[in-house]
Every structure is written in structure tokens, then in C-alpha cells.
Amino acid sequence: MTVDSPVRPLKVAVVGGGPGGLATAIALAKIPKVEVTIYEKNKILREVGAGININQNTWNVLELLGAAESLTSGHPTLTVLSLNGRTGEELHRVERSDKGCHTTIRTQRTKLQSALLAHVKPNILQLSKKLERIEDVGDHGVRLYFADGAIESADLVVGADGIHSVVRDCAWPTYEIKFTGTTIWRALLPRSELKALDPRFDITAWWHLPTSHVYFSPVGEGFSEIAARELQDPKIHGASKASWGVPVTNEYVESHFTEYLPQIQAAIKKIPTGAWREFAAFAGPELTQLTAWNNKVALVGDSSHALSGAFGSGAGFAMEDGWILAQALAYFTNDLSKALPLFDEIRLPYYRKMYAHLEEQATLMEERLQLLQTPSEEDKIDSKVIKAGGRNMDWIYENHIGKIWDEVIKRFEFQKQTIQ
Ligand SMILES: Cc1cc2nc3c(=O)[nH]c(=O)nc-3n(C[C@H](O)[C@H](O)[C@H](O)COP(=O)(O)OP(=O)(O)OC[C@H]3O[C@@H](n4cnc5c(N)ncnc54)[C@H](O)[C@@H]3O)c2cc1C
Structure with missing residues (x-):
């Protein structure tokens, strides 16, 4: 037209x-x-979920939108680790240096949303x-x-x-779209509480078992994120998986991570009642x-x-x-x-x-x-x-x-x- x-x-x-x-x-x-x-x-x-990566590609488009300067908080994620969740052995380490003019960060989802919202013209959002x-x-x-x-x-x-x-x-x-079998539970926690359990919780890292992982990362403003995910058989679990940002009980989340290191289980137990949100991953x-x-x-x-x-x-x-x-x-x-x-x-x-x-x-x-x-x-x-x-x-x-x-x-x- x-x-x-x-x-x-x-x-x-x-x-x-x-x-x-x-x-x-x-x-x-x-x-x-x-x-x-x-x-x-x-x-x-409102943004559901906890943290979000702002990589260089995302910074580039934020610059073009004129919103980059409005995103002022986050934690640099230049070091990223992968560890064994049962033994604590370090399996992989990525040390990045930034090629662009912004540092790669993990920030709270709400911060990205506010940064964008500040540039949306008044009266166009219904x-x-x-x-x-x-x-x-x-x-x-x-x-x-x-x-x-x-x-x-x-x-x-x-x-x-x-x-x-x-x-x-x-x-x-x-x-x-179909349920992939992956369920994700996400929450925020004061950074100092996590660090006290294990200093490595203060570094962006994945702690793995064969069909699950627990991800820790600071996200700025004194908070850290825990995102724990588990792969279940989509044929068995698919029918009931329509949840996105749904509150779930602490016991339910904890029951999926009992084989992890004691400090990981302790970290998961620190999440306040009612704070966990469940996300069922769909793909098409x-x-x-x-x-x-x-x-x-x-x-x-x-x-x-x-x-x-x-x-x-x-x-x-x-x-x-x-x-x-x-x-x-x-x-x-x-x-x-x-x-x-x-x-x-x-x-x-x-x-x-x-x-x-x-x-x-x-x-x-x-x-x-x-x-x-x-x-x-x-x-x-x-x-x-x-x-x-x-x-x-x-x-x-x-x-x-x-x-x-x-x-x-x-x-x-x-x-x-x-x-x-
Ligand atoms: C576990 C997980 C981790 C992720 N980590 C990252 C990360 O670190 N960095 C990153 O960049 N991305 C990450 N993503 C992906 C990212 O969250 C999404 O790709 C991104 O949010 C997509 O944005 P969107 O605007 O397309 O959709 P959404 O963010 O889903 O927004 C859709 C909007 O549409 C509204 N809506 C839905 N239906 C209707 C309707 N019928 N009528 C009116 N409004 C409606 C919703 O309320 C919502 O506000 C992650 C995703 C997952 C699942």
C-alpha cells in the first residue's frame, strides 16, 4: 500500500x-x-524475569535508538565460567575484552525497560x-x-x-510452537548474601549437571540473579507447561537441585518465599x-x-x-x-x-x-x-x-x- x-x-x-x-x-x-x-x-x-545480558549488539541498537545513555546500571560480564555443579571443578573460562565503546553487562530487566520507556513518546502507549x-x-x-x-x-x-x-x-x-522440555526458575537476591556462600557466585557462571544448570550473575545495584533450569521429557511434561513468569513454591524449585554442591543448594534456599518465577521454554x-x-x-x-x-x-x-x-x-x-x-x-x-x-x-x-x-x-x-x-x-x-x-x-x- x-x-x-x-x-x-x-x-x-x-x-x-x-x-x-x-x-x-x-x-x-x-x-x-x-x-x-x-x-x-x-x-x-512490567518485565517478568530477573536479569538480561546487554551484549555489544544490543548496545549498538540502543545507541541508534538514542536510549543507551538511559541504561545506567548493570554488572560487567567479561569473565564467564562453566563449572561442574557437583564437584565445583572449573570446566571452561571465557575472558572477553570489549571491542565496542560499551561494556557487556548483565542488568535487571526492569532497567532495560525503563531505559526504553524514557524514549517512548507520550500518549502512544495504551x-x-x-x-x-x-x-x-x-x-x-x-x-x-x-x-x-x-x-x-x-x-x-x-x-x-x-x-x-x-x-x-x-x-x-x-x-x-512446542514446549522444549526446559523449565527455568528465576529470582533476584542481594549480592552480598550469595558471595558469602561462595566467592565464585560473584562471577557470572553456569554450574552444570547433565540435564540442568544453575546460573549466577550479579546484575547491578547490589543484586544478583539465580536462574536455574532443568530439562524434562517434553512428551511427559509438555501438556501442563504453559507457564511464563508464574510464581512457584520454594520447595518445588529446591526439589529439582538436590544433587548440587551444598553451597548451591544453600543459595537456592535463600530465595524469599514467593520470589521464584517459573518460565516454560517454548520453541518453534x-x-x-x-x-x-x-x-x-x-x-x-x-x-x-x-x-x-x-x-x-x-x-x-x-x-x-x-x-x-x-x-x-x-x-x-x-x-x-x-x-x-x-x-x-x-x-x-x-x-x-x-x-x-x-x-x-x-x-x-x-x-x-x-x-x-x-x-x-x-x-x-x-x-x-x-x-x-x-x-x-x-x-x-x-x-x-x-x-x-x-x-x-x-x-x-x-x-x-x-x-x-
Ligand atoms: C530464560 C531466558 C533468558 C533470556 N536471557 C536473555 C538475555 O540475557 N538477553 C537478551 O537480550 N534476551 C534474553 N532472553 C530473550 C528475551 O527475553 C526475549 O527475546 C525478549 O524479551 C523478546 O522481546 P519481545 O519484545 O519480542 O517479546 P516480550 O519481551 O515477550 O514482550 C512481549 C510483550 O507483548 C505483550 N503481549 C503479549 N500478548 C499480547 C496481546 N495479546 N495483546 C497485547 N499485548 C500482548 C506482553 O505482555 C509483553 O509485554 C531470554 C529469554 C529467556 C526465556
């Missing part, structure tokens, strides 16, 4: 006020003749707006139906509504297009690539998506028929590479275990850790979405000149 009229702005509905939705709205609000509204289902904008479905109304764009009975319309709907996306369910009706296959309904729907963030936090940088990916979508719209002066295919062209191969990487890693781990024929518990732990490290992941963690965009534009301008 081309917007010819100088009067009517392009109406964009962003569904979801997570990192992807907020970043998309910030970037879109800078484009002339774009009217953007964020519809968020929660009464108050809360308590739970989307129930969208409808393709041809030349009239897309109609949005909300749980409170309201009906809105838009020229473009951006699905930033996370892994259980309603926008995706409507526009990609055959797409399915690669999409062949991130846009639908003849360029009237686009997906950003977790809705478009259900990777279940696999690279620990999903908030960065979501913000990169939103920023690129806005650049494409600005470049083609809000012509959706040109901008959305360009968005697909830039972001699809990136996600394809991630899916391919995960597949390769799973095969490698399988092969390693098969070579060992009857692997011991320790072999299984080692094989997990090798899986996590070893590869150069600069294409993710050093990604500079601004430079990617500059290259695309250079190519476009070059093509224009050669045609003339």
Missing part, C-alpha cells in the same frame, strides 16, 4: 510493549507521517489492551479486536507480542517470511523467531528488528509494498543462520556422546559445556545493525546509479 496523500499518516499498531515493541515504537516515531500506537495487554508495563485477533480487511488495512471490546484499525500491524504471539497465530495460522520452527497479508503485518522479536532465549540476546534481536523495520519504512517513504520485503530480505537470513547454528550444535553434542558409547555423568556435563563455548559468535554479539543498514543502502544507491 502506498501512502500518496500528504495528509493521512501511515497508521501503525504495535502489539506488545516488550523490548521489541518499545524499540519499534521509538524508531517509528522518528519517521515523518507515521502515527504509532502500542497496545499492551498488561495494566502496568495499557490493558489485550489483542484477541486481527482481521485482514483488504484495502482498508487490518482490524484489531481487543478483549475489552474495542476495535481499532491500522495500515500496518507489528506483532511484538512475544513467543505466544496472537498476531502470528492469526496471520500464520498453521505455525506451531523457522518462518519463511516475517511479513504477511500483502505487507500489512510484520513480526518483530520473539514472535518471529521462537528460539526460547537460545542465544541470550533476544531482546537485542527484537530491538534490531524494530529499528530495521523503521529504517526500511523511512527509506521508502512509508511505502509498505517496498519496505516490508526489504525488512524480510535483511532479517530472514540472520534468523536462518541462528536456526542452522542451533541444529549444528545439537548434532555435534549428539555425536560427541555417541563416540563415548557409555558416557559417564561427568562426560555428559563436559559435553554440554563444550557445546556452549568454542565457536566464534561475533556475528551475533558484535553485530552492528547500523552498519548492516548502511551496506544495504550503499548497495541500493549503487544499483540505482548503474541503472541510470
Whole structure:
């Protein structure tokens, strides 16, 4: 759809006020003749979960959004350890030096959200707006139906509504996500309490057993995060796993980690009653297009690539998506028929590479275990850790979405000149 009229702005509905939705709205609000509204289902904008990594790629996009300076707290994560959760043996150590102008940090999720929110224009965020479905109304764009009975319309709907996306369910009706078997429990605790149990709890580290791990990391402002996860058989546990940020009892969490070192069990026991939140990890296959309904729907963030936090940088990916979508719209002066295919062209191969990487890693781990024929518990732990490290992941963690965009534009301008 081309917007010819100088009067009517392009109406964009962003569904979801997570990192992807907020970043998309910030970037879109800078484009002339774009009217953007964020519809968020929660009464108050809140981030569930504990900490989040801000890698160089995420800093790069925060800079482009103008929000980097608003993120002022966090803990540097240049040293990252992997240890055996039963013996305490150090299995792997990563010592990083920053290549960009910001230090890689782990921060509280709420801090990232506040930093973004500070740059969202007033009055464009509508809360308590739970989307129930969208409808393709041809030349009239897309109609949005909300749980409170309201009906809105838009020229473009951006699905930033996370892994259980309603926008995706409507526009990609055959797409399915499945429980991966991994359940994650997360909570925050005063940093000093953890450090007193074991000084290594003050370093960002994974403590592994064959089918589970416990992650410790300071997250700034005197707090540390514990994120404990366990893999269960999805065939047995799949049916009941719809939880995301759901409170669970301490006894329930503790019962999954009884084989760990005493100080790890003691750390888990320190979490105050009612503070644990459970997250069931879902994942889905690669999409062949991130846009639908003849360029009237686009997906950003977790809705478009259900990777279940696999690279620990999903908030960065979501913000990169939103920023690129806005650049494409600005470049083609809000012509959706040109901008959305360009968005697909830039972001699809990136996600394809991630899916391919995960597949390769799973095969490698399988092969390693098969070579060992009857692997011991320790072999299984080692094989997990090798899986996590070893590869150069600069294409993710050093990604500079601004430079990617500059290259695309250079190519476009070059093509224009050669045609003339
Ligand atoms: C265990 C774990 C650890 C992770 N660690 C990291 C990390 O360290 N660094 C990192 O960058 N990423 C990490 N991620 C990934 C990251 O959390 C996500 O990729 C990121 O939050 C995706 O942002 P989003 O905006 O796409 O979706 P979300 O953050 O899920 O936001 C979606 C928003 O849409 C709203 N919404 C949902 N449905 C509707 C509806 N029907 N109507 C209206 N609103 C709706 C929700 O309330 C929510 O506000 C991790 C993920 C997991 C599971």
C-alpha cells in the first residue's frame, strides 16, 4: 500500500510493549507521517524475569535508538565460567575484552525497560489492551479486536507480542510452537548474601549437571540473579507447561537441585518465599517470511523467531528488528509494498543462520556422546559445556545493525546509479 496523500499518516499498531515493541515504537516515531500506537495487554508495563545480558549488539541498537545513555546500571560480564555443579571443578573460562565503546553487562530487566520507556513518546502507549485477533480487511488495512471490546484499525500491524504471539497465530495460522522440555526458575537476591556462600557466585557462571544448570550473575545495584533450569521429557511434561513468569513454591524449585554442591543448594534456599518465577521454554520452527497479508503485518522479536532465549540476546534481536523495520519504512517513504520485503530480505537470513547454528550444535553434542558409547555423568556435563563455548559468535554479539543498514543502502544507491 502506498501512502500518496500528504495528509493521512501511515497508521501503525504495535502489539506488545516488550523490548521489541518499545524499540519499534521509538524508531517509528522518528519517521515523518507515521502515527504509532502500542497496545499492551498488561495494566502496568512490567518485565517478568530477573536479569538480561546487554551484549555489544544490543548496545549498538540502543545507541541508534538514542536510549543507551538511559541504561545506567548493570554488572560487567567479561569473565564467564562453566563449572561442574557437583564437584565445583572449573570446566571452561571465557575472558572477553570489549571491542565496542560499551561494556557487556548483565542488568535487571526492569532497567532495560525503563531505559526504553524514557524514549517512548507520550500518549502512544495504551495499557490493558489485550489483542484477541486481527482481521485482514483488504484495502482498508487490518482490524484489531481487543478483549475489552474495542476495535481499532491500522495500515500496518507489528506483532511484538512475544513467543505466544496472537498476531502470528492469526496471520500464520498453521505455525506451531512446542514446549522444549526446559523449565527455568528465576529470582533476584542481594549480592552480598550469595558471595558469602561462595566467592565464585560473584562471577557470572553456569554450574552444570547433565540435564540442568544453575546460573549466577550479579546484575547491578547490589543484586544478583539465580536462574536455574532443568530439562524434562517434553512428551511427559509438555501438556501442563504453559507457564511464563508464574510464581512457584520454594520447595518445588529446591526439589529439582538436590544433587548440587551444598553451597548451591544453600543459595537456592535463600530465595524469599514467593520470589521464584517459573518460565516454560517454548520453541518453534523457522518462518519463511516475517511479513504477511500483502505487507500489512510484520513480526518483530520473539514472535518471529521462537528460539526460547537460545542465544541470550533476544531482546537485542527484537530491538534490531524494530529499528530495521523503521529504517526500511523511512527509506521508502512509508511505502509498505517496498519496505516490508526489504525488512524480510535483511532479517530472514540472520534468523536462518541462528536456526542452522542451533541444529549444528545439537548434532555435534549428539555425536560427541555417541563416540563415548557409555558416557559417564561427568562426560555428559563436559559435553554440554563444550557445546556452549568454542565457536566464534561475533556475528551475533558484535553485530552492528547500523552498519548492516548502511551496506544495504550503499548497495541500493549503487544499483540505482548503474541503472541510470
Ligand atoms: C530464560 C531466558 C533468558 C533470556 N536471557 C536473555 C538475555 O540475557 N538477553 C537478551 O537480550 N534476551 C534474553 N532472553 C530473550 C528475551 O527475553 C526475549 O527475546 C525478549 O524479551 C523478546 O522481546 P519481545 O519484545 O519480542 O517479546 P516480550 O519481551 O515477550 O514482550 C512481549 C510483550 O507483548 C505483550 N503481549 C503479549 N500478548 C499480547 C496481546 N495479546 N495483546 C497485547 N499485548 C500482548 C506482553 O505482555 C509483553 O509485554 C531470554 C529469554 C529467556 C526465556
